[in-house]
Amino acid sequence: MPQSMNGGEMKTYVIRREKAWEGPEQLGETAERSKEVAAQEFPDDISWIRSYVIAEPGGTLGTVCIYQASDIEAVREHATRVGMPADEILEVADTVVIRPDPQPQQA
Numbered sequence: 753m754p755q756s757m758n759g760g761e762m763k764t765y766v767i768r769r770e771k772a773w774e775g776p777e778q779l780g781e782t783a784e785r786s787k788e789v790a791a792q793e794f795p796d797d798i799s800w801i802r803s804y805v806i807a808e809p810g811g812t813l814g815t816v817c818i819y820q821a822s823d824i825e826a827v828r829e830h831a832t833r834v835g836m837p838a839d840e841i842l843e844v845a846d847t848v849v850i851r852p853d854p855q856p857q858q859a
Contacts, residue, residue: 762799762820764844765827769837771812779805779813786834797822798830802853818844 773779783803790798801818808814821827824841831838 760822762822764801764847765819765821765824766842766844767817767819767827767831767838768814768840769817770814770839771808771810772815772837773813774811775813779815782834782836786830786836789830789833793833794826794830797826 773782786800790800798819798821801820803815803817806814806816819827819830821830824843827841828838
């Protein structure tokens with residue numbers, strides 16, 4: 753299991769960001785900022801694993817993001833510095849993978 757800068761075990765978190773972006777361009781800009789902030793300010797304390805983009809009612813976009821972090825405060829501080837919401841943060845107790853994430857397919 754990955755270790756944080758202080759030697760503690762990295763934990764996995766699920767972060768829900770509701771109705772956070774007006775469209776894909778705004779989401780992409782925030783994603784780039786998120787990677788920069790994590791790499792420059794939290795290189796040993798937070799790691800973005802993946803995100804699922806949600807089409808919200810009203811046409812906005814939200815996400816469900818999976819991160820590993822030293823603690824919940826690192827997740828909150830990262831979101832604050834990026835300027836994105838973290839409406840709900842849940843620590844993952846365990847992971848059960850039945851199938852890998854599906855790959856996008858043409859209709």
